[in-house]
Amino acid sequence: KIIKKHGGKADIAEEYSIAAVSGYSGEPEQFFAKAPLIASFLKSEKLTLDKKEIEYTLSAQIKYAQNDMVIIDWDGAFVFEPEGQINSIVELLEAANLQLLRYRVLDFDLDKRLQRALRLTQKPTAKTLIPLNRELAQSFREIIKIRAESIAEFDALEREIKLIGDWYSARLYDLISKKFHLDGWRNSIKNKQESLEDVYSIIAENFSVSRGKFLEFIQMILWFVLLAGWFVLLAFDIAASLRSQ
Structure with a gap:
């Protein structure tokens, strides 16, 4: 629950x-x-x-x-x-366990997003450019949201720790956090967030290059279509001139 x-x-x-x-x-x-x-x-x-x-x-x-x-x-x-007065101890253990679960959920989510990012590193084709553009935009929004939420959570945790009033409770929470490796989880999450941002930045740069090449290709096709149309019109003009003679 x-x-x-x-x-x-x-x-x-x-x-x-x-x-x-x-x-x-x-x-x-x-x-x-x-x-x-x-x-x-x-x-x-x-x-x-x-x-x-x-x-x-x-x-x-x-x-x-x-x-x-x-x-x-x-x-x-x-x-x-x-x-038998253990309520405050139980509360500290509950808080630390909840924080550990938050870190594990966020770490699990970041792993899935990194796998998704690796899939997006495949070279885009003309058929996938438009869907990729939408997916990249959505992914960037999600990354910004995750980063903001995690920063807010980390700051909230720091405030909660500072609010621990007595010296003994602070020492107890420090022992619990070391046993749960909370600092290690936190650093791992920060590193994965930075890696995810780097990967998506590279994808965005490659996407911009691919989109530019795609637009150049479309422009070239349109130019050839216009050129072919000009030759067709020229041929009609020549044929009309020959018939009028």
Whole structure:
């Protein structure tokens, strides 16, 4: 429902699990006796994980007090909070997951547009010039729209991050974004947008050259038609002169 509400695509959706442990006393490290189970949950993995993999998975953690802890991974999070007050943590995880989905949808859309652009790089013929002209115009409008929307989204995300009031929440979101590779997704999207703009600029230049050659060809045909018509008229004049003699 969240994906559809924000314009996402269900076919690239992923589940994210959050386990919360509350009602305990002491430090959360006491539960690390079950570290293999915690790591398997975080990775949605049924296999028994290697010891080093378990250590690496549990290392992505953050603490505020001695008795709490949040462990973050790509597929899930483990929250230790003795009082069970985890609403703000869940909200940050939801926001980061939503941002990741936005990036994935945009990245998927850019891949399709790059494939479409490669198809347009084929040398246009006289038959395809007019449809290509319309398609290029539409594609340029779509690229401008995507660029504007992505810039607006990136700016909105920056504002949302700046609005995170407390130091702990900001650190937690930073940990989540690193685990989700949000900066990597963002840079990939920017690079693909620039590549798409470059490809369409090249296509437009080639199209202008092809259209110019096509117009020259049409002009040449019209000139030959006029020349042939002039010869026909001349022939009629000569024939009329011969008949009048």
